[in-house]
Amino acid sequence: MFEKAVYIHSIASIHPSVSEPADRIPGTRLKAEEPDYKQLIPNVGARRRMSRIIRMGVAAATRCLQEAGEAMQPDAILTATGLGCLEDTEKFMNSFLDNDEGLLAPTAFIQSTFNTIGGQIALLLGNHAYNNTYVHRAFSLESAILDAALLLAEGKASRVLAGSIDELTDTLFAILARFGCWRNAMAGEGAAFFLLADQPSAASLAQLKAIDMISSPEKPGEAYLHAFLKRYHAEEATILYPEEYKQYCGEYPTAMGFGLWYACRQIQEKGLPAVLLCNSFLDNHSLILLKQV
Incomplete structure (x- = not known):
């Protein structure tokens, strides 16, 4: 399907525990086990301003690049999310009620946009390359990977950082429970990033x-x-x-x-x-x- 071979050089994931899942039943809510962000996002000011989903995305992307074993700048950054920064979206919407639709703080709105995570990764890396975000629900990551494959095939990039992020908030869990979404499934969340390249290496996975x-x-x-x-x-x-x-x-x-x-x-x-x-x-x-x- 790909015009040119696509290789996965490194991977990183922030996810719920992968220990024995025997006690997990439909309706269970699984929460991602988050790392020590101080090691992955040393900038204290930037880290404090980030919401949980942004920290997860930036940390997973940083770890993925570290796993590549070299200091490098990707030729493109592609992020994918089904629902985006829900926590910040909820904060912004609640501020309408709390402030009686008056003067609103812009921070939550700025950080609620879908491309915030990709933008934060680029800012921390000082990267000015192609940066795009896909919000295609269940096809979001697949769309990002297809974009990466096209960039590699056309010679516009040799290494692309691509990943996906979604968070589970209390509000989302409760709303989807009312629709019966957890009758046969467990609710989850996570962030995963991949360094894709057009050439294989000894470390290719x-x-x-x-x-x-x-x-x-x-x-x-x-x-x-x-x-x-x-x-x-x-x-x-x-x-x-x-x-x-x-x-x-x-x-x-x-x-x-x-x-x-x-x-x-x-x-x-x-x-x-x-x-x-x-x-x-x-x-x-x-x-x-x-x-x-």
């Missing part, structure tokens, strides 16, 4: 082979999955279904980010030749095919 996105009330069946694998000559691939990794991260629009991190770890730790990563969120279904380098 996997090669991205193909992406497929389907909007349908029905999930892709086994016949569809196997036909997809046959199309890309990857019949030996291990199929990683959503329930196999969402038992650790929970359900949220960009859970594919954790899934991609998890699939890369499986390839590295178990020596799997290929993995077909599947995701479903509401009526949106996507597939990502990874191969061992």
Whole structure:
């Protein structure tokens, strides 16, 4: 599907605990285990001004670049989110009520925009390269990866930082619970970033082979999955279904980010030749095919 090979050089994820999930049942709320931000965001002033989702996104991006083992500037920064900075959005909307629709502080509004995380990453890196944010609900990360693949194929970039972020607030959890969204799922959140490149290296974790996105009330069946694998000559691939990794991260629009991190770890730790990563969120279904380098 990609005109030019895309390699994953480094990965980083902030997510709920991946310990034994046996005690997790539908309706459970999983919270991301956040790192010591002082180590990843040393600028005290900047760190204090960031909301929780921005800290998670910036920290995951910083860790991803550190994992690459070199001081470098990406040629592009792509971020993806399903619902954006909800906490700041809620603060801004509540300020309408608290101030009787009068004079409002602009901070929460400024930090509530979807591209805030990508902007913060660029500011801290001093990066002036191409910077874009995708807000396509369950297809957000997939869209960012496709953009990265195009940049690499066209020679406009050689290394692209791409990632996804979504947070779970009390308000969102309560509203979606009223709609019955947690009857068969656990609520989750997380941030995951990937350094993508057009050339392999000794440290490359996997090669991205193909992406497929389907909007349908029905999930892709086994016949569809196997036909997809046959199309890309990857019949030996291990199929990683959503329930196999969402038992650790929970359900949220960009859970594919954790899934991609998890699939890369499986390839590295178990020596799997290929993995077909599947995701479903509401009526949106996507597939990502990874191969061992």
